[in-house]
Amino acid sequence: MIAIGLMCSAVVLFSLLDTSAKWLGQSMNPLQVVFARYVGSMALVLILFNPWTRPGVLRTKRPWLQWGRSLLLLGSTALNFLALRHLQLAETVSIMFATPLLVALASGPLLGEWPGPRRLAAIGVGFIGVLVVTRPGFGSMHPAALLVVLGCISYAFYALATRVLSGHDSSETTMIYSGAAGTLATIPLLPWIWETPTTALPWLLMLAVGVFGGLGHWLLILAHRLAPATVLAPFIYSQIIWMLLLGWLVFDQVPDRWTFVGSGIVIASGLYLLYRERVRHVPEESASARLD
Helix, strand or coil, X not given: CHHXXXXXXXXXXXXXXXXXXXXXXXXXXXXXXXXXXXXXXXHHHHHHCCCCCCCCCCCCCCHHHHHHHHHHHHHHHHHHHHHHCCCCHHHHHHHHCCHHHHHHHHHHHHHCCCCCHHHHHHXXXXXXXXXXXXXXXXXCCCCCHHHHHHHHHHHHHHHHHHHHHCCCCCHHHHHHHXXXXXXXXXXXXXXXXXXXXXXXXXXXXXXXXXXXXXHHHHHHHHHHHHCCHHHHHHHHHHHHHHHHHHHHHHHCCCCCHHHHHHHHHHHHHHHHHHHHHHHHHHHHHHHHHHHC
8 A cells, every 4th residue: 555655646746747847848948847857856866865875876787778778768758848838738648658558569579578469459459549649640639749659659668678677776776877867968958948037936846847757756666666566557547637637727728538538548458458467477476376
């Protein structure tokens, strides 16, 4: 129950992060918001764990994979923030919910974890749900939806890289590299994108996006230390509730019926994939118990 509470809290923080990013993106370059997100997150991470209090935390066994994974996360964040300037919160998160489908599809060639026919069918249905949300060719969705699709692909490969790294480096090391890569990559852009806010609220929100992102990922890590991913993953989909509520309260936006239908299809497909994952592991656990 504690792990589920941590997961739900992380989802709320990620919803607040996207809401703040969308609000800031109306008046400043979204890449400046990306910079604020990573600088604030990096500061929070260094307070929680740093080389002085935890010697060796910067040491990684897979440096190239660490930097590559961090840049994939940066790309996903930047694409999402750019898209939020034009799309509703619920629209972006509905497309991003397809990430588990892409992870399951790419796990075969990359990790040797080939999905069976039932899981492949669920993946196909999930992608139909994404098409219902975006409705390509009908002109009802802003072209920025393509940015979210690209961000979803980037995040899927980021998730796969994270799974590989979990067997080599600590989660603290991985978080530090994520913040460092995002900060170092966006600093050179500041002379061309920086717009100094003239009121206090944008400054506060620029600080908040860093806190929301850093604290959200930290709660995510704590949750996965207490419970397996198959137990926690369904609660990720509760984010649609917060995105709908915040979109309505902050921006007075309500998605059309096709966004609801498409997101429902994607969520149902993701939950079925999780169910098949649990079924697949039951025989392994039973065999292990008999051996014990």
